[in-house]
Amino acid sequence: MINVLQVGLGPIGLQIVKYITERKNIQIVGGVDIDPQKAGKTLNKLCDFNAPEVPVFASVSDALKKVTPAVAILTTVSKLTQIESQIATIAEHKLNIVSTCEELTYPWYTAPEIANRIDESCKKHDISCLATGVNPGFLMDYLPSVLTSVCQRVDHVAVSRIQNATPRRKPFQQKIGVGLSRNEFDQQRAAISHVGLPESVWMIAGALQWELDNVKETLQPVIADEKITFGTEVLATGKNRGVEQIATGYRDGKEVIVLKFRAAIGEQEPHDTVAIKGQPSFTSTIPGGVNGDVATAAITINAVRSAQKLDAGLKTMLDVAVPAFSL
Amino acid sequence: MINVLQVGLGPIGLQIVKYITERKNIQIVGGVDIDPQKAGKTLNKLCDFNAPEVPVFASVSDALKKVTPAVAILTTVSKLTQIESQIATIAEHKLNIVSTCEELTYPWYTAPEIANRIDESCKKHDISCLATGVNPGFLMDYLPSVLTSVCQRVDHVAVSRIQNATPRRKPFQQKIGVGLSRNEFDQQRAAISHVGLPESVWMIAGALQWELDNVKETLQPVIADEKITFGTEVLATGKNRGVEQIATGYRDGKEVIVLKFRAAIGEQEPHDTVAIKGQPSFTSTIPGGVNGDVATAAITINAVRSAQKLDAGLKTMLDVAVPAFSL
Structure with a gap:
């Protein structure tokens, strides 16, 4: 069983939560969102489906005082400049990261300086960080x-x-x-x-x-x-x-x-x-x-298994073994 | 530059030799075939295309006294029972293996005892062994x-x-x-x-x-x-x-x-x-x-790069990062 912290409870984050409740070998142990309307409630309260009764925290730091996930699924922003500090914080807490951040899928040429800083931060804390999704992340690359x-x-x-x-x-x-x-x-x-x-x-x-x-x-x-x-x-x-x-x-x-x-x-x-x-x-x-809404949430969950086997650093879909549906 | 020993100089083996001569980052340093008509000649003599003037040996042991490949491409037989001893010999010489042996592509359930023996032999000698091809190896799995x-x-x-x-x-x-x-x-x-x-x-x-x-x-x-x-x-x-x-x-x-x-x-x-x-x-x-003749030779060569990054043991296409054309 893989324990997941869901960071970002917007539409994609909530769809991932829903899909994880349908899986056998992976479970949500907590949620994180900066929205003060969400933090402090249970995840089930935020969902129109039968989500687990786990707490929603205002920050990753708060969450890790209470729960012990192995992986953070990070679905907050699309821009690399905005996600860098979020990754740094999660890295300090030594959680592997799977993200849907579009600009993070292959930033080595579009933003090499930020990519290198993220890579160094991940290596320093011995975690891997992988971005995926249906597009970018699968169909067109x-x-x-x-x-x-x-x-x-x-x-x-x-x-x-x-x-x-x-x-x-x-x-x-x-x-x-x-x-x-x-x-x-x-x-x-x-x-x-x-x-x-x-x-x-x-x-x-x-x-x-x-x-x-x-x-x-x-x-x-x-x-x-x-x-x-x-x-x-x-x-x-x-x-x-x-x-x-x-x-x-x-x-x-x-x-x-x-x-x-x-x-x-x-x-x-x-x-x-x-x-x-x-x-x-x-x-x-x-x-x-391929239906994009289903596929992005699904491949993010499927990639968790592959991501667990990655070496430390900022990785891309070119580094992982076939994700495949499995969890 | 990746140095390859081509073991097996039948139709598939010779097509791989031909395709490698068209690549930039990989080269053949020798051939091996048990056929006494072939051993002792240069590879170029066996080919109707401009193959390298490298020697053909009667055995892997003979070859490794003279040349220093990093990988053996093994295209001799389709049956697992026949390839086991060939893998054991190459493993003793500490060469990573990429093979087109059909029954080797995923033998964990069809022949678990042999698969486990091959796996142990590879781990003992710290090499990886991967089988690929267009079918089995790609299109249908x-x-x-x-x-x-x-x-x-x-x-x-x-x-x-x-x-x-x-x-x-x-x-x-x-x-x-x-x-x-x-x-x-x-x-x-x-x-x-x-x-x-x-x-x-x-x-x-x-x-x-x-x-x-x-x-x-x-x-x-x-x-x-x-x-x-x-x-x-x-x-x-x-x-x-x-x-x-x-x-x-x-x-x-x-x-x-x-x-x-x-x-x-x-x-x-x-x-x-x-x-x-x-x-x-x-x-x-x-x-x-997809044309099978082209594709099997091509994916075998393309998989060499991915195979170089594998841990020791008998691996399958489910273990490698995307092969992709590249060499």
Whole structure:
């Protein structure tokens, strides 16, 4: 039985708590959240499902006076600058970390100084720190890296994750800017932008041991060219129906990796596809795509077992043995 | 630069030699083959491509008096009973091993006593031993295990590898019994049978930590129900056009893993497909499938890097970090 401290009780954190209650070999021994509305209650009080009656603390330090987890699952922020101090604190308490922080999945090239400081902090306290998730962390970086295992030569890797936002929840539709005008989209680019796409490019390059010249990222609105009815709502022609984000890696002046993420109302053929050009060339497709909400919580839990076997330091999905569902 | 001793200079061994000559960070320092026609020559003499001018020895012991490899790539036999003593000899010389021996990919349940003896021998001499390949080793075991990483629950795993033998070389067509009558097929079942399918079932179960009741395997001819013309040849109605082999794993009396391998002349839609039922359920398909000859040689070479980082003992693909193309 692996004892987990769940640090961060937002939507992803609570979904992980829910999923852990359905598992046999892993359990939550406490929660941590800085929200004063949450700390001091039991986890069960914060959940609309049958969560364990374990305490929620205001800090990791407070938690470790009362409970003895082996691993902290850290689902607080997406940005590396914000998570660095959180990792340092957990490291001092000698807990291995599995995180969903997008920028932490492969920060060696996007933020090498912070990555090195986190790595040193983890090594100093003899813990491992691994970030995972469905994207970044699996579909657009780890899985394509795995697929190159059967290649004698790789010339180009293209990954596309195309999602139909029509059946998704309102917050997801709002996140991708559904219904906005072009001007409104431009004003809200920072909030609309999916975090972690450049990190995925760098992870694939790392797997292939390619030194890239640079990685470029673009973000475009997807404009409705006809009226779209979805659920009880109507999207007028010319309004935004979603987002298309592309990250491209260049090596010796040539495009070698291109990752396309598109999520929009009315997408006709959602899918997750990896296309490898080389020897052999082949395409691997998941028609319909993988549900991101389920998958991010699931792979985070599944990665706990693999993470327990890691050497100390900041690690990535390229360092772990196959997570696989198991706990 | 990783120095490799290529042990076994049959078709797979020679293809690995060829592919290594195309790589940058790995090189062959010698070959080993028991065939007296081969030992004593240079590797280049045995190849129809520009192989290195390195010696071919009659035994690993002879080789290690002259060359200093870090890894032995072992491509001699498919059967565990035959490879055990070969591994023991290489282990005594303290070389890490990467092998294509099909029964070695996951022998923990099919032949636990031999597996344990190999494991002990490797640990005693502080070396690692890993078997890989495209099938077994990747498409029907490792890749489905990887795909379960995004699952909160797995109920059933089905993998199908459907190959069209029409464009393949004559030896492959002969291997799968093309042109045989039903009687001839039955007489030649042992030679036609693809080795390693039960091992793949057990590997998936191992990844999911499922205790299986048992694994059953069937082997059936695929009979032409009409005349088929392929190349300059004609297959009459009623003759065999290939093989269908199915391995099924049962847990608590229920089928939970089913692997179907079919290779036949005139297969219309060759593919490699993994279908997972659980939360979420999804299917991943490689239309056309992955070329087995290229892929087995390539993944064996790619796995050398991952294998160098393994602890001592008999390891499987479930123990290594993502091989990925890189060397």
